[in-house]
Amino acid sequence: MYIKKQRLLTPGPTPLYPPALHAMMASDMHHRTEDFRKVYRACLADLKEVMGTSNDVLMFAASGTGAMDATVSNLFSRGDKVVVCVAGKFGERWADIVKAYGLDANVITVPYGQAVQPEQVEAALKAEPGVKGVFVQASETSTGAAHNVEAMGRAVAKTDAIFVVDAITGLGTMPLDIDQWGLDVVIGGSQKAFMIPPGLAFMSVSPKAWKLGESGNLPHYYFNLKKEKKSGDAGESSWTPATSLILALGEALKYVKSIGMANLVKNAEMLAHATRLAAGKLGLELFSAASPGSSVTAITAPKGIDSGVIVKEFRSRFGSIIANGQGSMKGQIFRIAHLGYFDFADLFAMLAGLEIILNANGHTVQYGAGVAAAQEVYAQATSPVLK
Amino acid sequence: MYIKKQRLLTPGPTPLYPPALHAMMASDMHHRTEDFRKVYRACLADLKEVMGTSNDVLMFAASGTGAMDATVSNLFSRGDKVVVCVAGKFGERWADIVKAYGLDANVITVPYGQAVQPEQVEAALKAEPGVKGVFVQASETSTGAAHNVEAMGRAVAKTDAIFVVDAITGLGTMPLDIDQWGLDVVIGGSQKAFMIPPGLAFMSVSPKAWKLGESGNLPHYYFNLKKEKKSGDAGESSWTPATSLILALGEALKYVKSIGMANLVKNAEMLAHATRLAAGKLGLELFSAASPGSSVTAITAPKGIDSGVIVKEFRSRFGSIIANGQGSMKGQIFRIAHLGYFDFADLFAMLAGLEIILNANGHTVQYGAGVAAAQEVYAQATSPVLK
Numbered sequence: 106m107y108i109k110k111q112r113l114l115t116p117g118p119t120p121l122y123p124p125a126l127h128a129m130m131a132s133d134m135h136h137r138t139e140d141f142r143k144v145y146r147a148c149l150a151d152l153k154e155v156m157g158t159s160n161d162v163l164m165f166a167a168s169g170t171g172a173m174d175a176t177v178s179n180l181f182s183r184g185d186k187v188v189v190c191v192a193g194k195f196g197e198r199w200a201d202i203v204k205a206y207g208l209d210a211n212v213i214t215v216p217y218g219q220a221v222q223p224e225q226v227e228a229a230l231k232a233e234p235g236v237k238g239v240f241v242q243a244s245e246t247s248t249g250a251a252h253n254v255e256a257m258g259r260a261v262a263k264t265d266a267i268f269v270v271d272a273i274t275g276l277g278t279m280p281l282d283i284d285q286w287g288l289d290v291v292i293g294g295s296q297k298a299f300m301i302p303p304g305l306a307f308m309s310v311s312p313k314a315w316k317l318g319e320s321g322n323l324p325h326y327y328f329n330l331k332k333e334k335k336s337g338d339a340g341e342s343s344w345t346p347a348t349s350l351i352l353a354l355g356e357a358l359k360y361v362k363s364i365g366m367a368n369l370v371k372n373a374e375m376l377a378h379a380t381r382l383a384a385g386k387l388g389l390e391l392f393s394a395a396s397p398g399s400s401v402t403a404i405t406a407p408k409g410i411d412s413g414v415i416v417k418e419f420r421s422r423f424g425s426i427i428a429n430g431q432g433s434m435k436g437q438i439f440r441i442a443h444l445g446y447f448d449f450a451d452l453f454a455m456l457a458g459l460e461i462i463l464n465a466n467g468h469t470v471q472y473g474a475g476v477a478a479a480q481e482v483y484a485q486a487t488s489p490v491l492k
Numbered sequence: 493m494y495i496k497k498q499r500l501l502t503p504g505p506t507p508l509y510p511p512a513l514h515a516m517m518a519s520d521m522h523h524r525t526e527d528f529r530k531v532y533r534a535c536l537a538d539l540k541e542v543m544g545t546s547n548d549v550l551m552f553a554a555s556g557t558g559a560m561d562a563t564v565s566n567l568f569s570r571g572d573k574v575v576v577c578v579a580g581k582f583g584e585r586w587a588d589i590v591k592a593y594g595l596d597a598n599v600i601t602v603p604y605g606q607a608v609q610p611e612q613v614e615a616a617l618k619a620e621p622g623v624k625g626v627f628v629q630a631s632e633t634s635t636g637a638a639h640n641v642e643a644m645g646r647a648v649a650k651t652d653a654i655f656v657v658d659a660i661t662g663l664g665t666m667p668l669d670i671d672q673w674g675l676d677v678v679i680g681g682s683q684k685a686f687m688i689p690p691g692l693a694f695m696s697v698s699p700k701a702w703k704l705g706e707s708g709n710l711p712h713y714y715f716n717l718k719k720e721k722k723s724g725d726a727g728e729s730s731w732t733p734a735t736s737l738i739l740a741l742g743e744a745l746k747y748v749k750s751i752g753m754a755n756l757v758k759n760a761e762m763l764a765h766a767t768r769l770a771a772g773k774l775g776l777e778l779f780s781a782a783s784p785g786s787s788v789t790a791i792t793a794p795k796g797i798d799s800g801v802i803v804k805e806f807r808s809r810f811g812s813i814i815a816n817g818q819g820s821m822k823g824q825i826f827r828i829a830h831l832g833y834f835d836f837a838d839l840f841a842m843l844a845g846l847e848i849i850l851n852a853n854g855h856t857v858q859y860g861a862g863v864a865a866a867q868e869v870y871a872q873a874t875s876p877v878l879k
Contacts, residue, residue, distance in 0.1 A: 106755045107762070107873070108835040130517060368493045375494070422874045423837055448495040450810050450841035457840035457863055461871045472867040473860025476844050480859040484848045486494070487809045 109424030114455060116246050116274055116401040116428055119445020122300035128356040132349040141348065142340030144355050149337050151358035152307055155366045156276065156291065158283035160309040163333045166347040169273040169294035172306035173202055175328030176269055176290050180318040183207040185237040188229045188266070190221035190257075194247035194431045195271060199240040206323050211236075217434055218248050218403070220396035223256035236266045237317060243275025243291075244398040247431045249391075249440060251279060251398030255286045262287030267314045273297055274400035277366065278373035278444050289314040297400075298369060299361070300446040301353040310334075373399040376443035376452055379482035383456050383475035387463060392438045403430070403438045407468040412439040418462045425458065449483045496811030501842060503633050503661055503788040503815055506832020509687035515743040519736040528735065529727030531742050536724050538745035539694055542753045543663065543678065545670035547696040550720045553734040556660040556681035559693035560589055562715030563656055563677050567705040570594040572624040575616045575653070577608035577644075581634035581818045582658060586627040593710050598623075604821055605635050605790070607783035610643035623653045624704060630662025630678075631785040634818045636778075636827060638666060638785030642673045649674030654701045660684055661787035664753065665760035665831050676701040684787075685756060686748070687833040688740040697721075760786040763830035763839055766869035770843050770862035774850060779825045790817070790825045794855040799826040805849045812845065836870045 113120055134141050145164075153162045165171050181187070184207060189199045191214040203210045211233065213225050221241065230236055239261050244251050254270055261268040267289035272281055276291070277298025283291050288311075295305035310318075310330060318330065329343060336343040361369055377399035384391060384404050392403035406412035412429055413436050419425045428440040441455065456475040463470050500507055521528050532551075540549045552558050568574070571594065576586045578601040590597045598620065600612050608628065617623055626648050631638050641657055648655040654676035659668055663678070664685025670678050675698075682692035697705075697717060705717060716730060723730040748756055764786035771778060771791050779790035793799035799816055800823050806812045815827040828842065843862040850857050 106751055107759045108751065108756070108833065110833065110835050110837065112837065364493050364495065369495070372494045424835070425837070446495065446497065448497050448811070450497065450499065450812070450845060453844035453863070454837035454841040457844070457867055458837060461867055461874075464871065465875065471864070472871075473862075473864035475860075476840070476863050477858070477860035480844055480848055484851065484859075487848075488852065 109422070112423070112425040114425050114427050114442055114447070114451070116297070116440060116442035116444060117294065118296040118303055119298070119300060119442060120447050120451070121302065122357050122360055122446045124360070125301045125353040125356040128352045129349040131352055134348065136346050136348055137341070144351060145342065145346065146340040148351055148354050148358060151355070151362060155358060155361050156283060156293070156309055157366065158291070158309045160283060160311045161334055162307060162309050163330060163337055164305060164307045164342065165328065165333065166304060166342070166344070167306045167328070168303055169271070169292060169306045170198065171328060172292040172308045173198065173271060175325070175330060176292065176308065177202050177206050177208065178323045178325035178328060179330040180267065180290070180314055180321050181206065181208055181237060182320060182322040184209055186211070186233055186235050187238045187240060188213065188226060188236055190226065190239070190241040190252065191215070192220050192242065192248065192250055192252070193217055193245040195242045195245055199271065203240065218250060218393045220245070220250045220252050223253050223260055226257050227260045230260065230264050230266065234264070236264065238267050238269055240269045241271070243270050243272040243279060243281060244400040246274045246401055247434065248393050249398055249401045249403035250393035250396045251275070252396070254281065254288060258286035258288050267311070267317050274444060277361070277369045278400040279398060280370055283309055295350060295354060298373070298444045299354060300357045301350060304347050304350045305354060373443045375482060375486055376447070376449065377402055379449070379452060379479040380441050380443065382478040382482065386478045387460065387470045387475045388468070400444050401428070401440045401442045403440045405438050407463065410466050410468060411436045414466060415439045415459070415462055418465070419458060422462065423458045425455065449479065452479050496809070499810070499812040501812050501814050501829055501834070501838070503684070503827060503829035503831060504681065505683040505690055506685070506687060506829060507834050507838070508689065509744050509747055509833040511747070512688045512740040512743040515739045516736040518739055521735065523733050523735055524728070531738060532729065532733065533727040535738055535741050535745060538742070538749060542745060542748050543670060543680070543696055544753065545678070545696045547670060547698045548721055549694060549696050550717060550724055551692060551694045551729065552715065552720065553691060553729070553731070554693045554715070555690055556658070556679060556693045557585065558715060559679040559695045560585065560658060562712070562717060563679065563695065564589050564593050564595065565710045565712035565715060566717040567654065567677070567701055567708050568593065568595055568624060569707060569709040571596055573598070573620055573622050574625045574627060575600065575613060575623055577613065577626070577628040577639065578602070579607050579629065579635065579637055579639070580604055580632040582629045582632055586658065590627065605637060605780045607632070607637045607639050610640050610647055613644050614647045617647065617651050617653065621651070623651065625654045625656055627656045628658070630657050630659040630666060630668060631787040633661045633788055634821065635780050636785055636788045636790035637780035637783045638662070639783070641668065641675060645673035645675050654698070654704050661831060664748070664756045665787040666785060667757055670696055682737055682741060685760070685831045686741060687744045688737060691734050691737045692741060760830045762869060762873055763834070763836065764789055766836070766839060766866035767828050767830065769865040769869065773865045774847065774857045774862045775855070787831050788815070788827045788829045790827045792825055793823070794850065797853050797855060798823045801853060802826045802846070802849055805852070806845060809849065810845045812842065836866065839866050
């Protein structure tokens, strides 16, 4: 029985930024006051700034799935033809949502671990010119694969369809030029790169998306983009906001701005790069080798080891919570996250722990070998010449 | 500019236990109520339990130095002959305090990095049979050296002197059998192994110490051991207590009890053992090689590197605050702490960082070599056979 800190190292919820947590202690305020409006307005403005868009940004007391639901129910109509890219569990969620609202979906499915190719989207758009929307995950959290949303966005922009991007784990972990690439709807969540607990979803909405929404005929009430836009302009939310989370978000956004969104992305990219190199040194195979994203790296468990054992031992030996595979991938892969308040020291510790667990379970590695690969990456990045 | 978590890795203040911090949020309570008395009583009872003593335990709103001062001003008299063991900065503090109160001190001084030997104390007691007290640090935080308080205690017990032990960093990092070894006064502080912020001092007082105190003639007011004992018996403090810290302590003590004090000590000993092995692998010299303690390991900076550079680079490259040498040791040693809410994952990360810093400053090491030494220690300790 030793000290084992409970560390939350999953791709959401992610490690929390302490000053943001502390800010939640100021929640004894009323949300229909100028004090709170100031915070709410700052959050919307800062979100817009870090997302780097001139589009409108809205916020909901909801999980990211709430904003996904809102997008479909507010912008589309029953029977609308849409293209849905499915490369994992969250792609399947898009398919489920559009089905729930009665849209007519062309679902492009690739095996878990792979990414839908922009050419597939282009072909689908060519085959059916009446498509109203294309749905994708920027980063498919369940497999660690990233989609080329730039190429997809530029293709969709040439059509009348809007491009709807679930960037819940993509925001802050990969470059996303919302305005230039034609990302009409971009969805984010509080418990990812923004380093605060779950409960807030936000989304940017382009003029093209608003236009489509004008003809939308699906029922909705809580999630009302137009109403929320009007409320937001007045520094308020339509319904009672999750005040504590908004106070936390305000603090976290100050931190994100102080680092710079581009650097936050670079941080995730470096962590992911270092993790891939370390995995190679430890004789491990990457699950999404062809299109690895930087929000999370999925690693195939070595032959004969259930990935659940690795997850369990991270908990029992180190108090750390890491992610198993989801759905059919459970037991086969484990996932190392690179987002939230997570730094290279966390990665060093995690790799050292992984090495111990691998050795203890019959996959022999040299202690420190994976750590050394990550050290090389960080040492170069922080060398006085470069920093 | 990357994410760099601010990590507090000094031998006090130490890394904080989050549930203890959260408990501070309940401080909107009055200290002269049964609600608060319940917490205060539990703290005193739990402290007594984890210190493993039948002696009285008192608590003060003060830093550890306050309890050191209280010991002298309450138990001794002007001109009393005492023996003071000085092996570093905190030994010097004992010498300063007894001087401030006009005691007649025989100061046994050894060079920084060494420990006063029990034989030296025995000799001093033999040379002067009228000695009223012997003062020592269980663990000399400034150098990382530990004193053999068991042997010293048994020697002092044979005389009329009381044995006063500053165990501020010793408690929770080394075995201390207060009752069996004759440790008449044992002093602790909140910001050490107890994982909460600074501001609370506590001490155990033996019947022999109380007896000496009866004839004490030094002036004191705030620090009044007798009064505090009476107050404590009633579940209160004599003056306004630091309620938030006591709420935190209550939570931290529950955690310490759940681990077990013996395991907490073993945790520090293992961390220290692993750190010494890692230092060896990295070609570093231990500063207190002869009597290394487990609260903190002082390491001599490699030739040509100012230890201040190592401390500075831990801050700039990793956001971590580690300890430089103190006083004349500044620039020559750096100190890796093993107490507070600090686990092996923290050590892995710290060693990985140290390796990067050493390499960047001309002391070439193999990445992962020090980490591997620590991994070996932890892997063995947590192997299913042993755990």
